[in-house]
Amino acid sequence: MDYLTAFVVGGLFCLLGQLLFDLTPFSPGHILAGFVVAGGVLGSVGVYDRLIEFAGAGASLPIASFGNSLVKGVLLEAERHGLIGVLTGMFELTSSGIAAGIVFSFFIALIFNPRG
Template identity: 45%
Template sequence: MMIYLWAFLVGGALCAVGQLLIDLTSLTPARILTGYVIAGVILSAIGFYGPLVEFAGSGASVPLLGFGHLMAQGVQKAVAEQGLLGCLTGGLTAGAAGITASLVCGAIAALLGKSHDQN
């Protein structure tokens, strides 16, 4: 039961920080998104994010920081197996399922939705 509480608290804290960045700074959502992914890569590289994922589970692995962590882990694994070429392929290989799912869901939403003038 505690794992659910920690997942909720950690994931909620990460989302709250993102919301505060949107509300209190002039950063665009795209820059915040990119910053979160890059922060996940950096925190994974210095060894901080792996233990957080083990502690909080989906609360840490689902947000954008978790995507950066996933890509960093994929690059580390691919470099160990394939050498330097792995730095080009590892991140996308590790994140392929999530990237594909988001593209398929976006295509389905575009087919089912009706576009209209935004004004």
């Protein structure tokens, strides 16, 4: 069952993205940034987490989840440590993704060359 919801919800995220790519004059960069901001907004009111509970990887793999994780980290730390938590919690939950992106990209770029 969780495979089906992951497939459908993840697919719907991508379908929405494709429609935005094709129907708006914005670049992919604009639209993906929009997904992150939207994920952050939905995360701040707690909606995104419910979506993850429902769809698992279908909601945690689309890039909107990155915005949600940033917000969640901030809100958790702010609750515990007050205002400074807004800064200290920023990368609490996203550090693994960012670190993985940097490290893998670095070594893969060392090994391979662009093929054009």
